[in-house]
Amino acid sequence: MRTDDLIFYEIYPKSFCDSDGDGFGDLEGVRSKIGYLKDLGVNAVWITPCFESPNVDNGYDVANYRKISEAMGGDEVFEKLLKEFHEHGIKVILDLVANHTSDQHEWFLQSKSGKDNPYREYYIWRQTPPNGWKSAFGGGSAWEFDERTQEYYLHSYAVEQPDLNWENETVRKEICAVVDFWLDKGVDGFRCDVLDQISKVFEDENGNGNGPRLHEYIRELFGREKTKTCFTVGECWAANGENVRLFCGKDRGELTTVFAFDHLCLEKEKFNLKKPCLREVCEKMANWQRITQEIGVKNTLFLENHDQPRSVSRFGNDNEYRYESATMLGGLTLLQRGIPFLFQGQEIGLTNSYHTDISAFNDVESLNYYQERTEISKAERLARINAMGRDNARRLIPWTDGEQRSWLAPYSRKNEINVEKDRAEEKSVFAFYKRLIAVRKAERAISQGEFAVLDLDDAHYAFERRCEDERIVVYCGFEKGAQLDKKFEGEILLNNYADFSEKELLPYQLIVIRAKQ
Numbered sequence: 001m002r003t004d005d006l007i008f009y010e011i012y013p014k015s016f017c018d019s020d021g022d023g024f025g026d027l028e029g030v031r032s033k034i035g036y037l038k039d040l041g042v043n044a045v046w047i048t049p050c051f052e053s054p055n056v057d058n059g060y061d062v063a064n065y066r067k068i069s070e071a072m073g074g075d076e077v078f079e080k081l082l083k084e085f086h087e088h089g090i091k092v093i094l095d096l097v098a099n100h101t102s103d104q105h106e107w108f109l110q111s112k113s114g115k116d117n118p119y120r121e122y123y124i125w126r127q128t129p130p131n132g133w134k135s136a137f138g139g140g141s142a143w144e145f146d147e148r149t150q151e152y153y154l155h156s157y158a159v160e161q162p163d164l165n166w167e168n169e170t171v172r173k174e175i176c177a178v179v180d181f182w183l184d185k186g187v188d189g190f191r192c193d194v195l196d197q198i199s200k201v202f203e204d205e206n207g208n209g210n211g212p213r214l215h216e217y218i219r220e221l222f223g224r225e226k227t228k229t230c231f232t233v234g235e236c237w238a239a240n241g242e243n244v245r246l247f248c249g250k251d252r253g254e255l256t257t258v259f260a261f262d263h264l265c266l267e268k269e270k271f272n273l274k275k276p277c278l279r280e281v282c283e284k285m286a287n288w289q290r291i292t293q294e295i296g297v298k299n300t301l302f303l304e305n306h307d308q309p310r311s312v313s314r315f316g317n318d319n320e321y322r323y324e325s326a327t328m329l330g331g332l333t334l335l336q337r338g339i340p341f342l343f344q345g346q347e348i349g350l351t352n353s354y355h356t357d358i359s360a361f362n363d364v365e366s367l368n369y370y371q372e373r374t375e376i377s378k379a380e381r382l383a384r385i386n387a388m389g390r391d392n393a394r395r396l397i398p399w400t401d402g403e404q405r406s407w408l409a410p411y412s413r414k415n416e417i418n419v420e421k422d423r424a425e426e427k428s429v430f431a432f433y434k435r436l437i438a439v440r441k442a443e444r445a446i447s448q449g450e451f452a453v454l455d456l457d458d459a460h461y462a463f464e465r466r467c468e469d470e471r472i473v474v475y476c477g478f479e480k481g482a483q484l485d486k487k488f489e490g491e492i493l494l495n496n497y498a499d500f501s502e503k504e505l506l507p508y509q510l511i512v513i514r515a516k517q
């Protein structure tokens with residue numbers, strides 16, 4: 001698939017739009033917002049899992065890969081939604097959660113029913129844990145003892161998310177069939193959940209992923225005639241400068257692109273209160289720009305997703321400079337080289353949500369952290385969960401400031417920041433994102449051009465995009481603004497302040513210039 005023009009928007013349907021007022025977002029809700037997405041200008045959506053699921057991990061525990069959950073609206077609504085997205089020229093990719101299933105999936109129910117069951121080998125069972133792997137969500141060992149069959153099964157995530165055994169060829173065929181099922185329905189591709197964990201090295205204490213058969217497995221899935229042209233993005237925590245060519249090289253039959261996380265994993269411990277340094281974030285992004293450009297692949301551009309806190313709170317200033325920092329971060333997401341992925345709410349500058357009681361949280365990872373880390377004071381644990389927890393991305397989108405019934409405590413700043421209000425404001429983040437998207441679409445230098453860093457220091461990041469005789473320069477000011485040693489020269493395409501001074505960037509100022517050659 002041609003990727004130059006793609007601009008993705010990630011929809012977490014449970015928290016996007018609730019059409020029937022039951023407090024849960026649903027696919028009818030998504031349908032009702034196609035016009036909104038069209039207006040914003042995106043032309044592709046990634047819909048996170050909306051399949052049958054007991055929702056221990058909000059749908060990332062799939063109980064039936066071929067059935068859209070009834071709570072979401074069921075199969076018919078999905079088909080209608082897909083058709084309408086396509087009628088509006090918007091591509092649709094689904095989440096393929098293939099490392100694990102729900103413990104309620106028929107395969108697992110069979111698998112745990114007895115050692116001789118034909119499904120036993122669909123999962124990873126051992127008489128004794130072969131290593132000390134821990135569940136990524138906390139809660140202790142990744143090996144759970146099953147009383148009935150007196151063996152342990154592997155769950156890299158929650159206990160209710162048993163890992164599939166990819167060494168079993170039948171499992172690989174099953175997942176290929178799931179992929180084909182959705183392609184036959186007309187979807188345009190897949191975002192592949194924790195894809196680099198499907199091949200493991202059990203002897204290695206750090207080996208839960210990036211194993212020796214990873215690329216072979218991915219090729220089996222996506223190197224086939226039927227899958228050659230679909231769009232695929234792998235969530236690959238192990239992606240790096242060395243292996244990205246293996247994942248995405250044109251001749252490889254693996255993935256279109258990957259999500260790599262260097263720029264978001266700045267601290268060893270996830271739950272922390274340290275404000276990341278923008279210079280470091282941009283250095284990591286620039287490094288991926290260089291790596292992917294050198295080998296001729298497109299990387300993904302993103303600062304948010306359903307697992308991350310809100311970018312304006314994390315990297316910007318969510319009070320005094322909320323508009324400026326949200327729009328500057330929009331520039332980082334939409335103007336560098338690669339395929340942009342916006343996350344719902346980012347386009348109106350939603351901030352983190354602040355709560356003072358653990359009952360306001362739902363995410364299994366945050367709840368485990370709160371329960372386990374009792375050596376840290378309650379207040380500090382809550383502060384860390386407020387800052388870094390995944391629920392920040394999962395509160396229902398505040399379309400208005402009205403009352404909102406919600407499965408998760410509503411966004412705490414809903415009265416002050418909501419879609420209706422933002423769109424009516426003179427300084428509307430949505431309106432600026434629209435302009436960023438329009439510029440990306442209009443300027444080949446941005447959608448297709450080469451990338452080069454011009455300057456990167458403690459105060460700002462400047463880069464250029466070039467395509468034939470077009471040259472666009474982007475200046476991003478950090479929290480204190482910056483003094484520059486050159487004047488801006490050329491036509492100003494975008495500026496998130498009303499004005500500009502010749503050799504200065506104000507805090508979080510974004511200036512985009514069509515430069516002279």
Ligand code: GLC
Nearest residue numbers: 057060097157193194306307
């Ligand atoms: C991925 C998903 C995350 C989920 C986990 C387990 O990281 O993005 O939301 O909890 O995989 O499926």
